[in-house]
Amino acid sequence: MQHWPVGIAILLALLFTGVPIAFAMTAVGLVGVASIIGMTPALSLVATVFFDYGRDYSLSVLPLFLIMGYFVVQSGIAEELYNAAYAWLRHRRGGLATATVLACGAFSSVCGSSMATAATMARISLPSMRRFGYPDHLAMATIAAGGTLGILIPPSVILVFYGIMTQQDIGKLFLAGIIPGIVGVIGYIIAVRISLFFYKGTLPTEPKLPLMERVKALKGSAGAILLFAFVMGGIYLGIFTPTESAGMGAGGAFLLTILLGKFSIKGLFEVLYETMKTSAMMFFILFGALTFTNYVNMSGMTQDIQTFIGIFGESRISLILIILVIYLLLGCVLESLSMIMLTVPVFYPIAEAHGINLIWFGIFIVMVTEVSLITPPVGMNAFVLKAVVQDVSLRTIFKGLAPFVLMDILRIGLLILLPGMALLLT
Amino acid sequence: ETKLTIANWLPPSHPLVSEVIVPMAQKISEVTGGEVTTSMLPAPLGPPPAQFDLAANGVADITFGVQGYNAGRFKTTNLAELPFLGNSSEAISVAYWRTYEKMLFKAGEYDKVKVLAVFTHGPGEIFLKKGDVTSVDVLKGQKLRTGGGFVNQIVAQLGAVPVEGPSSKAYELLSQGVADGILFPFESVNSFKLIPELSAAITVPGGLYNTSFFIVMNKAKWRSLTPKQQAEIDSITGEALARMAGQMWDRADAKGLDAMKGKIKISAATDEQLTAWKKALQPAIDAQIEAVSKTGIDGKAAHDLFMSELAAASK
């Protein structure tokens, strides 16, 4: 046994006392590496990670997808999507919640971040759900869970990071996320039904809109559909590469903002400033994680975990199940991005050695990450909702999320049984 | 007992790892009677361009990589990347190593490390999705994927449009039609799974470009070994290691060529094409040789030495 368990214990201690994730991982990574190869080389490795990975072309998609997301929010497309879904569902019991799930799925197709999706949809659909007397646990959970689709339905920041860490084709990863994303939407609609089944209160409905009115409402979603078709179609038809799709998508979203009359110089610079800050924040977490990964890499942890997993037998299915259990447990306490950064370097060589398709594995990882976003105690999407609506307890939100977590786990089971769900389109 | 850490940034199944680095590691252990052993790290420590410095700074003990990833840093490499060099990676690699040992080391580019080998892959050929392969103008206006650097100049001089991208993106660029073709050795076309995306190949005697590689060791670590251990390791690295790497590329090229049979129409460049291309490329070739002189060694003399070593090694 090596000293990496001590390193991890110190990392957790630093994290839980509130040291920023980026710096906690850098510090433990640096000291850990130094304990193996000495201080001077360890320090030089820090520069390699922070400056040389910072120049990695494939990472440029991150700020560009971020700009795209911000422009989409600014253009008002999200409201349009929600209104369209609502027009079709307003006469059904719980129609607002179902509309929210659909709008989350649609918005995810133009936004790469789960928390941004949850935050945006919270601003848009929460007020009407509350106005119509939807119970808090249902309203909040629907948005928190629906938001997790942001990283499964392409584009996806998590899939980009996964692709870079495992040297997989990001375009294929994006395509692989589409069907599981649609299955996810269906799953969440079922979860809404389950919640409604157990909720005995009344929920008001509105009169059914005539067909023409409903069709008309779809018009507003044209912008989002066009943008999604442009980005994914461009990748699929080979007009541009997935890396380029981020720049093209950002440009497209920018154009939409102008066409929809929402453009302003002030708004533009707000978007750019936010993107710059968010990029710095996310990249420093990435660099910290990479520094920590170097420690993991040198410490022999991969081999130790491989040995540990070996206890449970050599079969592929037992390997996947044990990884699933580890992720569900880690996902309770870790933030999504840091979880990916910490664990993918450990698990992907093991998965590869067992002949597991790494595109499939990427979708698997994203799905377990989605669960981590909505499980207590650290569930970032639940936190987003809590931040938007201060007067609801986290307990209520997590309680409402139970059926959604259940559907997530069923969906992961389905992915394991039917790998084609991810691989069909690739 | 000394343990050397080897950094790896390629998949473990890549022939450069499985047929060069791993056998080298085994030989180090064998030849020193187990006094010096090695271990390969499971994940990359840094991006490919950082590999040289990882060894120089002592982060890992042994690293390997491509000099061209650090443009401006290595100029003697120019000689090994010229067009029309040779058809056998083994011969080029052995001649390259001998030239390095006799002359190129004086340029001081590798002073911070112990060099275990320098070598090149096999001749780079032309692969296209479409076009009349016999026409002198076949490359005019074709978008060809390159890794950047001197090969970009080659492509541009021949009237084609260079589309830059790392080799890992080659499939993406070709399958999506972003690029119309690619300059690659046979091996890479096969291993990057590009065969279904291409229809024709034009082979150029001696290749149209080449890529130089290094395997280096941390200097302090090297000095910490006993003179006996050093001599033992020297006996299986240097020319022997360059030869092993060259043979690996030749085998891989043969395998790649074999995999293309019936799928890609392979034709040799016509005399007309060769005359035109040689004429178009000569100024760029001269400039590359001249640039070697900036390192303080005589570029022309180094090139002549390399050519005579190549002639000797090719026999």
Place this chain on the structure above:
Amino acid sequence: MALLGGILLLVMMTMTIVDVIGRYAFNSPLRGAGELTELLLVSLIFMGLPAVTLENGHVTVDVLTEHLPKWSERWRMAAIGVINTVILTLIGWQIWLHASQIAAYGDVTTTLRLPIAPIGYFCALCTFASAAASFMASFLAPSHSSIKG
């Protein structure tokens, strides 16, 4: 700084678009677009760093710290500020050394042959500025960042 960063981002976005359009419409992609993107990217990341640090915007895990007594908060923030300052200073110092190493052997980009070292020095300076910002921020009120993965 914010303005310059914004412009760099716009340039990055526009470059991809010009590259793609140039490739199809004029059969001439933008020369060196990839390597320019790389240099812009690293500049952008480090330019955003002082702003994030000054606003205490780095992502933290706050499940436990939320429950700590109020009086300890100031001390905790100050301690974390010092830790952040030390780490940022180390990072800045190493990037500076790395840049001077790059300058010494004259590393340039592959196609346009742009020198890389100046960007390294710039990133090091941004990191030093962030170290100072973190020292200052440790005495300001904490705030939490909004959007992550």
